[in-house]
Amino acid sequence: MTLFAGSYAAYSAYAASPEATNAVNARKANYKEIGGAFKTINDELKSGAPDMNTVRPSAAVIARRSALQLKFFPRGSGPESGLKTRAKAEIWKDSATFTKLQNDMVSAANQLSAAAAKGDVAAMSAARNTLGGTCKSCHDRFRVPG
Ligand code: HEC
Numbered sequence: 621m622t623l624f625a626g627s628y629a630a631y632s633a634y635a636a637s638p639e640a641t642n643a644v645n646a647r648k649a650n651y652k653e654i655g656g657a658f659k660t661i662n663d664e665l666k667s668g669a670p671d672m673n674t675v676r677p678s679a680a681v682i683a684r685r686s687a688l689q690l691k692f693f694p695r696g697s698g699p700e701s702g703l704k705t706r707a708k709a710e711i712w713k714d715s716a717t718f719t720k721l722q723n724d725m726v727s728a729a730n731q732l733s734a735a736a737a738k739g740d741v742a743a744m745s746a747a748r749n750t751l752g753g754t755c756k757s758c759h760d761r762f763r764v765p766g
Pocket residue numbers: 644647648649651652654655658704705706707708718721722725751752754755756758759762763
């Protein structure tokens with residue numbers, strides 16, 4: 621009995637590792653900022669006369685934060701961690717597909733940022749659509765619906 625109690629204690633100590641906790645917190649905060657900036661851009665585009673002084677910094681935020689997400693999914697930070705996360709275990713089973721979607725997001729975000737820097741609204745709309753597609757593809761496959 622004592623032996624079992626000991627192993628459970630060891631297991632939960634592992635489960636709540638600081639690395640996993642930090643990664644989950646960091647990626648949620650990062651996606652939250654991305655979501656906010658993406659909404660700002662969508663609202664501006666919807667207005668028909670986007671304010672470039674609003675769009676440009678938001679696009680830059682998404683580009684910078686899209687690149688950051690790559691390091692926020694260490695092994696052990698999935699549902700098995702016991703932490704509050706919507707990341708599916710499939711992320712680590714099919715990491716090739718997950719990484720590809722992350723990279724697709726980075727390139728779409730860079731295109732959006734470049735179009736915003738040029739003030740090219742048509743190119744911005746196209747890049748926004750591509751970028752939005754990467755959010756959806758990844759969430760549909762790798763995020764628990766909430
Ligand atoms: C490569 C996969 C992937 C891509 C691409 C992606 N996301 Fe996510 N997103 C996730 C995962 C996984 C979570 C769940 C994170 C967790 O709960 O640990 C998440 C969570 C979120 C959240 C919730 C954050 C919170 O407060 O808990 C928002 C908002 C979000 N994503 C917005 C976006 C937007 C907007 C885009 C596109 C511009 C995007 N995501 C692209 C995988 C992705």
